[in-house]
Amino acid sequence: MTKPPIVLVHGTNAGPWTMENFSSHFSGLGYECHSPAYRHHDEPVSQAQTDALLGLSIADYVADIEQFVRTLDRKPVVIGHSLGGVVAQWIAAKGLAAGAVLLNGSVIHGALPTTDEERSLGKAFMSAGPFWEGTLLPDFETMTKYGLNMLAEDDQHRVFDRLGPESGRVLFELFFWMYDVNQTTNIPCEAVTCPLLFVSGTEDLAIPPSTSRTIAARYGDLATFHEAKGYGHYLTLEPKWREIADVCAAWLEKNSL
Numbered sequence: 001m002t003k004p005p006i007v008l009v010h011g012t013n014a015g016p017w018t019m020e021n022f023s024s025h026f027s028g029l030g031y032e033c034h035s036p037a038y039r040h041h042d043e044p045v046s047q048a049q050t051d052a053l054l055g056l057s058i059a060d061y062v063a064d065i066e067q068f069v070r071t072l073d074r075k076p077v078v079i080g081h082s083l084g085g086v087v088a089q090w091i092a093a094k095g096l097a098a099g100a101v102l103l104n105g106s107v108i109h110g111a112l113p114t115t116d117e118e119r120s121l122g123k124a125f126m127s128a129g130p131f132w133e134g135t136l137l138p139d140f141e142t143m144t145k146y147g148l149n150m151l152a153e154d155d156q157h158r159v160f161d162r163l164g165p166e167s168g169r170v171l172f173e174l175f176f177w178m179y180d181v182n183q184t185t186n187i188p189c190e191a192v193t194c195p196l197l198f199v200s201g202t203e204d205l206a207i208p209p210s211t212s213r214t215i216a217a218r219y220g221d222l223a224t225f226h227e228a229k230g231y232g233h234y235l236t237l238e239p240k241w242r243e244i245a246d247v248c249a250a251w252l253e254k255n256s257l
Contacts, residue, residue, distance in 0.1 A: 004077050004098045004257055005032040007091075009065055011082025011106070012174075013137060013166040015041045018081060022236055025245045034076075036068040045164045053135050056167040058083070058174070058184045062090045069096050075194075077257050079248065081236055082106050082207070083174065086185055093191040099257045101197045101248050104204050104233050107211060109177045109186035114210040121146060121206060125175055132172035135165035146206040150232035159237060189218040196223045197251045199244060201231030224251060 006026050008019035016023075016035035023033045038061040040052045065087050069076060075098040080088035085105020092100045113119045124142060125131060138147075140160055148156040173184040196219055200212035209227050216223040226247055228235060235244050 001256070003031050004074055005034060005072055007065070007069060007072075007076045007078045008033060008035045009078060009080040009084030009087050010035070010037070010041070011084050012170060013163045014082075015162075015164070017162060018234070018236055019079075021241050022079065022245055022248075025242065026249070029249060034068070034072075036065060038064050041164070050135050050165050053165055053167045055169055057182070058086060058170050059182070061170070062087050065091060066094065066096065074098070077101065077252065079103065080105060082233065083170070086174070086187070089187045089189075089192070089196075092194050092196065093188050095191070095193070097194050099195050099197075099252070099255060100192075101199065101251070102212075103199050103235060103244070104201055104207050105198065105212065105215070106174050106207060107177070107185070108215060109180075109183055111177075111211060111215050114214070115205070115208050117146075117205040118208065118211065122175055125171065131168040134168050136168045136171055137163060137165045147233040149205065150201075150203055150230070150238050151234065155237070159234065192219060192222060194222070195255045195257075197248065198223060198225045199228055199235070199247065200225070201228045201233060201235050203230060203232040204235075206233050226251075 008023055010016055010018045016037050019035050023035050027033045040049050043049045077099040078088040078091050078097045079101040081103040083106050085102035086108055088100040091097045143160055144156050148159055173180050177185050198212055198216040200209040216225045
């Protein structure tokens, strides 16, 4: 049986470059891999790009990936990192995915913080003023604590220097879903019929396993949960990323994908 294509979906402030390791790995296993970018996320950082991001919603990014997925000949497996995990769930809920893998997938509507670190991150956004009206790029200290904590210092700088601005509205929809009148991340989990794999790094302070498990539980037997010991948020770029890729490959094989 022909393997389904794989669509790799990146997180906030980033682009397809964060998924290059996984794309190369799965291409080597015989999968046709695609790494589409959300609108304005695969462009050089500039004032024009920043202006274009103003007011964009997660719904816009879901539309971007949906539009791409509909160009494929068959349903893909969608592998999403961070925000990409939210997008992957939406694609699955629309009946457009053969399977979905969430690599430290971001929180969705109804998922409350389970740790003090998560609550501290929320407070940090609060201190940024009406960030939802503009764009936002976390400072280096915040990123090293919540996103890059399992990378060597040189690699932390290398990754941070490639990050770009993000729509403040997108970050608001993620972290303050209870105030989002559009309920953008209120995914109809009951509409999902394909298998899902949740991979959660034990050292991810932004979306810890204790929170990720509450989301996985919504899918019942469709969900497989893997706790990745010693991994942080950016596990696609960490030194032992291949071990995570192998976990995903084994899950794909087990589910005949």
